[in-house]
Amino acid sequence: MSGTGRSILGKGPSFRFDYTYSVWWNLLLIAVGSIFVTIGIKSLAVPHEFVPGGLFGMATLIYYVTEYLSPGWIFFLLNIPIFVMAWVKVSKRFFYYSGFAVLATTVFYEFINVPIPVENQLYASVASGVIVGFGAGIVLRSLGSNGGLDVVAVYLFQRFNLGIGKFYLAFNAILYSLSLLRLPPDLIIASLIMVFVTSVVLDNTLSMFNQRKLVFIISDMADSISHEILYTMQQSATFLTGFGAYTRKEKNVLMTVVNNVQLKKLEEITFGHDQNALFVVENTFSVLGSSFSRRKIY
DSSP states (O other), rough: OSSSEEEEEEOOOOOOOOOOOOOOHHHHHHHHHHHHHHHHIIIIIITTOOOOSSSHHHHHHHHHHOOSSSSSHHHHHHHHHHHHHIIHHHHHHHHHHHHHHHHHHHHHHOOOOOOOOOOOEEEHHHHHHHHHHHHHHHHHHHSSSSSSSHHHHHHHHHHOOOOOOHHHHHHHHHHHHHHHHTTHHHHHHHHHHHHHHHHHHHHHHHHHHTTTEEEEEOTTHHHHHHHHHHHOOOOEEEEEEOOOOTTTOOEEEEEEEOOOHHHHHHHHHHHHTTTOOEEEEESOOOBBBBBOOOOOOO
């Protein structure tokens, strides 16, 4: 298959409201996500003396040792030097949104009280990880972050292409090594389970609405299939030039990107025109540009 191709675009609406960069949408995501993070930590992690990962984990460890101030206020104070760096090194918009997230988490931690009577340590660590991961994922869908290490991680990734996961791994390794000086091993293991569940749920929350399917359709009826994709599904597509290894003939290969809901409809259209078509589907996480998501600029 050659690398050349031509795009075919449907005649859908010429204007599509993009709320991704609107202030109200980002503040809503941050506020809702911060509520979940607060509930997961205050209602489950702190009562069981778990140490969450990242800077909030450092704040809770300081609280367990000193019992001075609350983890929410300690988290706020630890963020002050980090947000100076965010203002200078990342962007002012990122600073404001992330600052709002830290302020919201601090305020919610002081005033929201949702008792969750889970006595079993393992159940509590899993439940806390699910709630915190979901909340953190919602916040990271905005143009800000949860504050703390997220600010440093974004800067290091943009500046040095240092993987965010590697940075968190190194920090948490130090954090849990220090925790062993104060907490029993059982609590450290439960905390590690919580952090692992948090990371898995966070990743799934980020990909929940971004999952796309890259579809290649090889068919002698590619023209008529493309026409239905354009005018029935209101979806764009691209013709790629292919060359049959057996027939030694050129033919058009149709490429398009759809979501999970559209995939079945596309399959019906394809085989409704050509029962002998080849329908190839690949999973893809991020599709930017055209009618899909805009590139996130902090």
